[in-house]
Amino acid sequence: MAKTKTATKTPTKKRSGRPGGRPGRQPVRRVTARDWIGGARLRTLPLGIAPVALGTGVARANGSWDLPLALLCLAVALFLQIGVNYSNDYSDGVRGTDDFRVGPSRLTGSGAVKPKTVLRVALVFFGLAAVAGLVIVVVTQYWWMLAVGAACVVAAWFYTGGKRPYGYNALGEVFVFVFFGLVATVGTTFVQLHEFPFDAWVAGIVAGLFACAVLMVNNIRDIPQDAAAGKRTLAVVVGDTVARALYALFLLLPYLILVYFALLYFHAPLVYFTLIVAVPAAVIGVTGKTPRELILALQLSSLSALLYALGLGAAIFF
Numbered sequence: 001m002a003k004t005k006t007a008t009k010t011p012t013k014k015r016s017g018r019p020g021g022r023p024g025r026q027p028v029r030r031v032t033a034r035d036w037i038g039g040a041r042l043r044t045l046p047l048g049i050a051p052v053a054l055g056t057g058v059a060r061a062n063g064s065w066d067l068p069l070a071l072l073c074l075a076v077a078l079f080l081q082i083g084v085n086y087s088n089d090y091s092d093g094v095r096g097t098d099d100f101r102v103g104p105s106r107l108t109g110s111g112a113v114k115p116k117t118v119l120r121v122a123l124v125f126f127g128l129a130a131v132a133g134l135v136i137v138v139v140t141q142y143w144w145m146l147a148v149g150a151a152c153v154v155a156a157w158f159y160t161g162g163k164r165p166y167g168y169n170a171l172g173e174v175f176v177f178v179f180f181g182l183v184a185t186v187g188t189t190f191v192q193l194h195e196f197p198f199d200a201w202v203a204g205i206v207a208g209l210f211a212c213a214v215l216m217v218n219n220i221r222d223i224p225q226d227a228a229a230g231k232r233t234l235a236v237v238v239g240d241t242v243a244r245a246l247y248a249l250f251l252l253l254p255y256l257i258l259v260y261f262a263l264l265y266f267h268a269p270l271v272y273f274t275l276i277v278a279v280p281a282a283v284i285g286v287t288g289k290t291p292r293e294l295i296l297a298l299q300l301s302s303l304s305a306l307l308y309a310l311g312l313g314a315a316i317f318f
Contacts, residue, residue: 039106041085048184050306050309051180051184055073055185058185058316059192060317068139072132073187076129079126083122086121087161088160090161133152167233170236173212181209202260211305213250216243219236220294244285271308284297285298
């Protein structure tokens with residue numbers, strides 16, 4: 001009896017677990033300076049400028065301000081913001097979360113840059129923020145602020161890093177409200193004035209609400225992708241409709257709070273002119289269907305935060 005020829009099955013090649021190694025990805029191209037600038041997510045930097053502008057205005061209104069200290073506070077806020085953005089890029093990339101992205105590609109997730117390189121860059125910016133903070137501590141002699149600075153860096157890392165990132169458990173808005181709102185604004189006022197005036201806390205709430213609005217509209221765009229990746233942002237947890245309502249609330253509540261400042265500072269009502277930017281942002285964020293529309297809402301929200309903070313900061317300062 002003749003032997004039957006058996007077809008040999010070619011072993012299936014396992015998928016690579018490394019970013020950039022999965023089927024369907026675009027060929028990895030050479031990374032450029034533009035890619036690194038994109039990774040810094042410059043459109044989010046107004047969230048670092050806003051609390052410093054507001055905090056400095058409050059310090060001046062209460063009798064004391066210090067330009068070098070204000071600039072150091074700005075350095076801390078901006079370096080920390082950029083560090084968060086790069087660490088987010090790294091953490092989402094190595095977790096595979098960015099495999100589901102429909103927006104701009106990320107450095108790690110696209111495979112354009114090795115994960116460890118992105119991590120090192122994030123740590124460099126965290127280090128720069130720490131150095132600027134240390135200078136503030138040395139100048140003011142408030143050594144207990146080292147603990148506050150350490151808490152800021154730790155919170156920034158565990159936003160999407162570590163085994164149990166709280167950004168994956170609907171707590172991202174809490175982080176940005178506390179650290180890019182209250183801590184940044186009140187801290188800026190305190191290092192210059194050496195007091196915690198009530199106005200600083202109110203201004204901190206304003207900065208925190210704008211930060212929440214920017215984060216929320218960014219996460220609304222990514223609801224389907226984040227849900228597929230197991231990233232439970234607040235937008236994913238509450239759903240698209242409620243998330244859009246919260247976004248509009250976060251963005252427009254600062255204008256209700258502005259009534260308080262308008263009663264105290266003569267030029268504060270002029271800040272209502274920034275509604276020219278905020279209202280279209282809210283409309284687009286609530287009704288927009290495409291990623292492009294929601295990115296525009298994010299950009300306008302960030303611009304609203306910057307214009308509002310600079311305008312109110314100047315109204316309080318002068």
